[in-house]
Amino acid sequence: MPRKVLVVDDEKLIVKGIKFSLEQDEMEVDCAYDGEEALSMLREKEYDIVLLDLMLPKIGGYEVCQQLREFSQVPVIMLTAKGDDMDKILGLEYGADDYITKPFNILEVKARIKAILRRTERAKDVPDDSSRIVSGRISLDTAGRRTFIGDREIPLTSKEFEVLEILMRNPDRVYTRENLMNIVWGTDYPGDVRTVDVHIRRLREKIEADSGNPLYVHTKWGVGYYFLNKEK
DSSP: OOOEEEEEOSOHHHHHHHHHHHHHTTOEEEEESSHHHHHHHHHHSOOSEEEEESSOSSSOHHHHHHHHTTTOOOOEEEEESOOOHHHHHHHHHTTOSEEEESSOOHHHHHHHHHHHHHHHHHHHTOOGGGSEEEETTEEEETTTTEEEETTEEEOOOHHHHHHHHHHHHSTTOOEEHHHHIIIIIOTTOOSOTHHHHHHHHHHHHHHOSSTTSOSSEEEETTTEEEEOOOOO
């Protein structure tokens, strides 16, 4: 089955070039030229990955990503002319999985897409006997990539899920930020370890009753992060 990609950008020449290049790799590409159109398409059709510009008419890229995360965990790569570190961190805060600054090399874009799709496929290929991880009230369905606290489902982005899965599979083992970066994002990811901090903070905000006093995801100061269930 061809991979389904949605490209969202109001610069039609850029969209045309990306579409042509991805189709050469036998991907199925749809295009949207504003945030409103993108959200409508994302609600109507399932995609394997989204390339999302930040500066969009009607609804901006940050808001598109934020609204998307309310109903879908499809991986998102932000494509934007905004290259400041804070813009990148904001993109991750709003639920993006990766971030590429314009002008970009289409070969880099394709490499990032393929890397994310490979990780997604590996996650789907987890054996059935490993498809559920439970610790107290928190449980992961790794086959369906769903997270629950009790009976309540918690919506996580693909990277948040992967970070939590790694920590839960290895309770009480401390991972440095560099470890997590290499495992989840890959050794060729150009971002820095603050990416990990952003995802840990967002993860705690979603799964912890008090993110400042976590029950599950803990910090080993000066070293890294680990999972330990401290439910009473």
